[in-house]
Amino acid sequence: MRPPQLFAPALLLLAASFAHAAWDFDDGSISVVAKQSGDSIKEKQVALLNPKAPLSKPVSLGSTSTLKLSLTAKDNGKGKRPHQAFLVLQEQESGLKAPFPLTVKENGKAAAQISQKDIPIQLLNAAKPLKASIVLASFGSSEGFNAPVFNVKIEADPAVPLSAYERPLRYGKKPEIHHIFRPDPKSPPKVVSLFFALAVVATLPALFIGWIFLGANLNHLSKAIGAAPLSHATFFGSIVAMEFVFFMYYTSWNLFQTLPVIGAVAVITLLSGTKALGEVQRRRLAGER
Amino acid sequence: MRSLFSLCLFLLAAVVSAVSTSGNRLLVILDDVADKANYSKFLADLEGRGFQLSFETPKSESLTLFHLGERTYDHVIFFPIKTKGLGPNLTPNILVDFLNAKGNILLAISSGIATPNSLVSLLAELDIQLPADRTGLVVDHFNYDASSAPEKHDVLLLPPPGRLRPDIKDFFGAGAGSNEVLAFSRGVGAVLGTGELLTPILRAPRTAYSYNPKEQAEVVDDLFAAGEQLALVTAFQARNSARLTLLGSAEMLQDTWFDAEVTKPSATGGRKAKTFNREFAKRVSGWTFNEIGVLRVNWIEHRLDEPGNSASNETNPKIYRIKNNVKYTISLSEYAWTNWEPFTLPSDDDALQLEFSMLSPFHRLELTPETARSTPESTAYTVHFRLPDQHGIFNFKVNYKRPFLSNVEEKNTVSVRHMAHDEWPRSFAISGAWPWIAGIGVTVAGWLAFCAVWMYSAPPLTDKGETKKTQ
Known part of the structure; x- marks a missing residue:
């Protein structure tokens, strides 16, 4: 009974170390190889990666340069090949991600090369630097490694225009549209209209004064009424009535109400007019006009 | 007595068929009918909701989806099938015809069993891409069930899905407890096209990836997809509202994963959790078979809305005039498992919109609920607006x-005429016309005065007291 009890703490310790087995990496470094005009290859920007903390400064990736990543994956301190070894680039605003599998050797040495043409267009157009994480994990009980290690800033080539990314159609609310009405017709200021209306009205008294100045009068009215009272009253009355019909047409009647009334008034005008105007002619022949 | 009996029978039929809005004839296609024992709880749940289940294998001679041009089933479930082809009765063409005839399909596939070519072609038609070689396995070394897959990590534990977008209702994960997870066991992930008809119900976690267990057991050289690009459960709704759901893991529906207990990996606490699979399976099948998320337009009404115009009480007139004030009302209901409920918008970010359009919309306005005309099973949405100052043939269009949610596309055509000659403002109301009206008045008065003077004027007296005219 004693030996198992003695074993128990050792077993526990073993189990604990087993549970803490985790993936990690070592010797991580990134370098950006820029291909200049011609064949001269210039290497610059080498940085060592720390699995515990991401690089403080973003790495910039030009349109012709290539980002090279190399590291050694370790399971519990020993170099080993994980099944999942990805470099994941993430756009910080939308959270879109693009995974790049690393090529891993048996001893855990892993490498990847990324240039701008490998990166999806949605990420290329990002305003902020892309967040690059490394994911190392495999089957079994070892805990996986997943942490951001550096940031990549995409340097767009000013000579090449940015290819626009068109968002795919998604069903949802559309922007509101309110019809813009044509402007209402405008009138000049009322004062102006009123002034000209009064000017027009003022011509009527001017006309009457002119006539009176030339000697116009109504002195034969009693004579004419006396000679042909009915026909004169009807004739003048029918002229006034015709104007009234036109007024009614302007205010309320329609054409089919107006036309019969015009016909009736016109007949009356014609019949009474022959008599009344005959009387006027007789006055003229009598030398009274 | 006999009529009473038939009435009872009719009522009973009405109650039974009330389960889904589009019929209850459900065809279950299995590799072997004996396989249904694995899914007994899921199938019993379906039967309990009123579906009439028929079981067939693809080899069956009598299996046919259409008879004399009509659908023989309303819904179809495919469980994993081992054969490479599905025979002449289930070609991709027939399945597309079935969708076109408003039939619904629930497609459950599994990683262990290569998906038949017919189904792969059907999915390709819908812009859903499965891994090459018709097989793939989704694993996640960060979220797996430590009790059933501590080595292989192929049983994923996922939180129930939340809202896909802030303006979309959460049909599938709502109400799940904090300690409930979905167990996605030995499943296949798909990559979706960019079409608007496809919607992922459940996406893979960020660290998940898909690989080919036969060829990529050692190293993943060619990655099919990873992270949230992988859709584990996918919804497709055609323009005619026919639905197809692709369930990446058929084992999700098996009895072993219903109300099972799983263990989270030690890195994330190692706590025990219950599976949400049974409720999720109910909701996914319910959505696919038109038990939830179905909208119905009860009635549409539009009428003139001019102040003090009592003569304009006609509803849905054929013709309006430009610049008329108009009121449009539409009544909508949503089906929720057993009954119709008033439809409410999923969130404030969404809007029910009315377009008043001729070729292109002139107005696109938000409709608001009108409580006075809503009932316990419908909501009336209304909007008041002024017709544009353009005559022509217009449509009142609600395109929701x-x-x-099933598609709502309602179009009511009306003519919009221009102003009649007597509908303009009178000329005396227009100040610019005053000089012209005064001119007419002056002319009339002048004419009458002229007539009087011409007829009744005596010749003017000369200085000698004689008339001028006597020469």
């Missing part, structure tokens, strides 16, 4: 298409 949202993921997970």
